[in-house]
Amino acid sequence: MPLNLDDKKAVVADIGAQVANAQTIVLAEYRGIPVGELTKLRASAREQGVYLRVLKNTLARRAVQGTQFEALGESMVGPLIYGISVDPIASARVLNDFSKTKDTLVIKAGSYNGKQLDVEGVKALANIPGRDQLISMLLGVMLAPVSSMARVLGAVAAQKSEEAPVA
Numbered sequence: 001m002p003l004n005l006d007d008k009k010a011v012v013a014d015i016g017a018q019v020a021n022a023q024t025i026v027l028a029e030y031r032g033i034p035v036g037e038l039t040k041l042r043a044s045a046r047e048q049g050v051y052l053r054v055l056k057n058t059l060a061r062r063a064v065q066g067t068q069f070e071a072l073g074e075s076m077v078g079p080l081i082y083g084i085s086v087d088p089i090a091s092a093r094v095l096n097d098f099s100k101t102k103d104t105l106v107i108k109a110g111s112y113n114g115k116q117l118d119v120e121g122v123k124a125l126a127n128i129p130g131r132d133q134l135i136s137m138l139l140g141v142m143l144a145p146v147s148s149m150a151r152v153l154g155a156v157a158a159q160k161s162e163e164a165p166v167a
Helices: 005-021 035-048 057-064 070-075 090-101 119-126 131-163
Strands: 024-029 050-054 080-085 106-112 115-117
Touching (some): 005 057, 005 080, 024 090, 035 080, 035 090, 057 070, 057 080, 070 115, 080 090, 090 106, 106 119
Antiparallel strands (some): 024 106, 050 080
């Protein structure tokens, strides 16, 4: 059922609101994916905080006009699913992980921080550790000297207690 003008304006406004807060947009061709698989992809995207939607390309072009994602307009051709996220890595990771299991989902392009990304750029972005992983890695690095010092002090204390005469 075709959209009337008011519906189209509402879609553009909704997408425009998502794009205004986004850091990353990833475009992928979804031709040939069964509805059940798309439902799983949408559920995975929701868990990661990614706004995932199939859109008419003309409406998507209109929604990104005047934003940092305007250069993506040239790549908006064919049946596309749009992954939009505030997290710089989330949309790239969700679509890249799904494309590894389903050959029918083909990543076409992306944009991060005003820079247009090709397929390899999107895959590289998807492989960057997420915020939680980076925090845990940082904590591990920060705690390593403290735990090493605690082990040394514990060993010294144990050695001293062995050397002490039993009364």
